[in-house]
Amino acid sequence: MSSPKIKKTTRIATRLDLRRLILVLTICSALIPFANTFYAGYLVQRQQLIDTTLEGHYAYATKLARSTDDFLQSALQQLDYSAKLMAGHMDDLHYLGEEAARLRLQTKSFNSVTVIDQTGYVLATSPETLQIVGKTLKSAGVTEALQAKGPIISQPYMAVTDNFIIFISQPIFAADGQYLGAVGGSIYLKQESMLDTLLGSHFYQDGSYVFVVDKNKHIIYHPNNKRVGERISNNEAINQVSQGESGKTPLINSQGIEMLAGYAVVPSTGWGIVAQRPKTVTLAPLNALMRSVLYKTLPIALLMLLVIWWSARRITSPLRQLANGARAMDRPETAQQIQSVKSWYFESQELKKAMLRGIGLLQRNITKLREDVNTDPLTGLGNRRHLEAAITAFQAEKMPFAVIAIDIDHFKKINDGFGHDAGDEVIRQLGRQIREVSRADDAPCRVGGEEFLLLLPAAPLHSAAQVAERLRALVEHTELPTVGRISVSLGVAHWPDSNDDIKTVFQQADAMLYAAKRAGRNRVEVVPPATTAR
Numbered sequence: 051m052s053s054p055k056i057k058k059t060t061r062i063a064t065r066l067d068l069r070r071l072i073l074v075l076t077i078c079s080a081l082i083p084f085a086n087t088f089y090a091g092y093l094v095q096r097q098q099l100i101d102t103t104l105e106g107h108y109a110y111a112t113k114l115a116r117s118t119d120d121f122l123q124s125a126l127q128q129l130d131y132s133a134k135l136m137a138g139h140m141d142d143l144h145y146l147g148e149e150a151a152r153l154r155l156q157t158k159s160f161n162s163v164t165v166i167d168q169t170g171y172v173l174a175t176s177p178e179t180l181q182i183v184g185k186t187l188k189s190a191g192v193t194e195a196l197q198a199k200g201p202i203i204s205q206p207y208m209a210v211t212d213n214f215i216i217f218i219s220q221p222i223f224a225a226d227g228q229y230l231g232a233v234g235g236s237i238y239l240k241q242e243s244m245l246d247t248l249l250g251s252h253f254y255q256d257g258s259y260v261f262v263v264d265k266n267k268h269i270i271y272h273p274n275n276k277r278v279g280e281r282i283s284n285n286e287a288i289n290q291v292s293q294g295e296s297g298k299t300p301l302i303n304s305q306g307i308e309m310l311a312g313y314a315v316v317p318s319t320g321w322g323i324v325a326q327r328p329k330t331v332t333l334a335p336l337n338a339l340m341r342s343v344l345y346k347t348l349p350i351a352l353l354m355l356l357v358i359w360w361s362a363r364r365i366t367s368p369l370r371q372l373a374n375g376a377r378a379m380d381r382p383e384t385a386q387q388i389q390s391v392k393s394w395y396f397e398s399q400e401l402k403k404a405m406l407r408g409i410g411l412l413q414r415n416i417t418k419l420r421e422d423v424n425t426d427p428l429t430g431l432g433n434r435r436h437l438e439a440a441i442t443a444f445q446a447e448k449m450p451f452a453v454i455a456i457d458i459d460h461f462k463k464i465n466d467g468f469g470h471d472a473g474d475e476v477i478r479q480l481g482r483q484i485r486e487v488s489r490a491d492d493a494p495c496r497v498g499g500e501e502f503l504l505l506l507p508a509a510p511l512h513s514a515a516q517v518a519e520r521l522r523a524l525v526e527h528t529e530l531p532t533v534g535r536i537s538v539s540l541g542v543a544h545w546p547d548s549n550d551d552i553k554t555v556f557q558q559a560d561a562m563l564y565a566a567k568r569a570g571r572n573r574v575e576v577v578p579p580a581t582t583a584r
């Protein structure tokens with residue numbers, strides 16, 4: 051009884067023949083390393099690209115922080131120079147206006163310039179269109195400047211002119227050191243300003259951009275100036291830079307977009323400059339490159355698969371044919387089929403040879419077995435099964451035949467007098483003699499202990515009677531080593547001449563045999579013509 055496990059294994063083996071197995075193994079051994087190398091290569095290049103981009107943005111943010119710092123220092127120096135000139139002309143409003151205009155137009159550092167006295171009262175402006183001359187300003191920048199009585203760069207705030215600005219100012223002192231007021235330049239954060247020149251001119255067209263935040267995480271510069279003034283708290287780069295840290299990091303920005311950012315602090319103000327680029331934009335060329343590599347290598351990979359599949363077919367084809375042959379080893383035509391298998395390589399040749407040897411052996415054994423089944427082991431003549439097969443064949447072919455029934459006379463005495471082995475030898479000897487008088491087509495059979503039948507196809511009754519007589523005489527005149535001379539009695543009949551019914555013909559032959567016994571043995575009795583049907 052086969053176990054479920056063996057059944058399952060057989061089912062799998064039936065589904066998975068050698069060709070499929072080789073194909074699966076080839077795909078695994080060729081395509082998986084190929085895919086793995088391809089993917090690993092992609093990952094390495096991707097990481098390199100990310101690292102290079104981060105490094106580049108960090109270097110860029112650092113450079114911009116330094117330029118911005120230089121610009122602010124330079125702006126303070128320009129204001130300081132003007133403050134010294136204005137110190138001697140605080141009551142000359144025309145002069146102050148001229149100097150403010152020169153400062154704004156020549157340096158182009160500021161969107162506007164304002165001169166105030168020590169109370170915040172506006173003495174002069176450029177441009178004059180500001181319309182704040184004569185007003186006392188209380189804005190954050192002005193208040194900070196008046197309190198500091200020194201150079202300041204304000205935090206961004208909403209000015210009286212309704213502009214979101216940064217106010218940079220220098221104090222004005224008289225020659226005797228008396229504080230007279232301040233001259234300040236404003237940078238309008240939501241309009242075109244020096245910051246655009248400084249930061250926006252470096253704006254990449256490849257998706258990279260720069261923005262600037264103050265210490266409180268308010269945007270003070272952004273390429274989209276609608277975002278100026280916005281406070282951003284959930285951005286890693288801004289968090290770092292507002293704590294005075296410079297560096298680089300991948301991050302998800304406030305809009306939920308993955309970015310690669312470099313950031314640096316402007317030392318004089320604590321502002322943070324962030325240069326960043328969307329990750330997808332950074333990786334897009336690499337993805338395109340990998341796609342192109344894939345498209346170019348795919349045909350080669352497919353060709354390789356095809357070659358492997360074809361080779362697998364060539365290798366497995368003889369094995370497959372041999373396996374089919376192995377399933378039908380008992381059929382006579384299998385040897386011919388296996389002989390025609392083209393075994394083009396050593397292993398299949400050896401397999402083929404071994405199978406042919408095996409089939410030869412098997413078929414010899416089968417033939418021998420078939421013969422044994424129909425043969426009497428003592429005499430080598432046919433047995434009762436052989437007799438029946440012969441009768442069936444003659445009947446089918448409508449082949450007339452004669453029957454000779456043969457029995458050894460007084461065989462019991464031979465057995466009793468010389469032993470069973472001697473008796474056996476007598477039976478064997480009679481077998482040989484029956485064969486001696488038979489033709490190749492005749493069917494000599496041993497059907498009982500010392501009873502024999504000889505069927506003679508196509509032999510008429512009188513010919514069979516002659517054969518019977520020849521056998522009788524042969525036995526009678528043969529001297530046997532142990533038992534000496536013996537004799538046999540024989541009865542002869544014919545089908546269909548003696549009777550149409552085969553069974554009756556055999557009974558007639560038997561009856562003739564016993565008639566011979568009764569008549570004194572060592573005789574041949576033939577069915578008399580009166581009992582023949584025709």
Ligand SMILES: Nc1nc2c(ncn2[C@@H]2O[C@H](COP(=O)(O)OP(=O)(O)OP(=O)(O)O)[C@@H](O)[C@H]2O)c(=O)[nH]1
Binds near residue numbers: 500
């Ligand atoms: N040695 C040997 N003896 C056998 C074999 N088969 C049957 N016998 C013996 O053959 C004998 C047949 O004896 P009977 O049938 O009485 O006939 P008979 O002695 O030959 O006498 P008749 O036939 O009347 O002449 C018996 O003693 C059987 O035991 C066999 O295969 N070998």
